[in-house]
Amino acid sequence: MEFVERIEIENNIIARHVIGKKPKNEKEGITYIYGSNFQANIGDDIRMYTDLQAGTKKPLTQLVEEGLVPVPEGKKLNEAGTDFEDMSEAEKVAAGLMQLKADEKIEGEHIVKKTKKEQYDAGLISKEEYNAYIDRLRGAAYQQEADPLGMQVMRGDIDKDVWLAKIAEIKQRYPKVE
Structure with a gap:
């Protein structure tokens, strides 16, 4: 009795790997591939393989291009095309996955809060x-930067113009809207 090795394929899917007698009648709708030492x-x-017998699969990039492997939501192929990696927040927004x-x-690859000026605009x-x-920003800056100068003016250590220039600089740094 002669034994053979085969894989049986139904609708492009490897359904069975058999070592046994060759069937007298091959079933309709099943593709039989005979060989030895199948690694698939x-x-x-079967469309995922370049060599069924050796079990060699196509590169992931090719499998994605051919629609055989879907890209998971929120993922993308890495630069080498060998694995999936998370999309950045910016990429998720561009792909419509995030609003x-x-x-x-x-900003860059991240979602950030708009500045108060951008929110006002x-x-x-x-x-x-x-x-x-x-006003809160100015108050903190006055306390840290201008108030110590005001004390020095009161003691006569510096000219009042230095203190007033600092106040003007803070107002210019943090302008109000009219």
């Missing part, structure tokens, strides 16, 4: 809210 895996699509909120923007905050924010 049961359940795989920016009104107060967000893309976009009509997301009022002039009063923006100017109150500027």
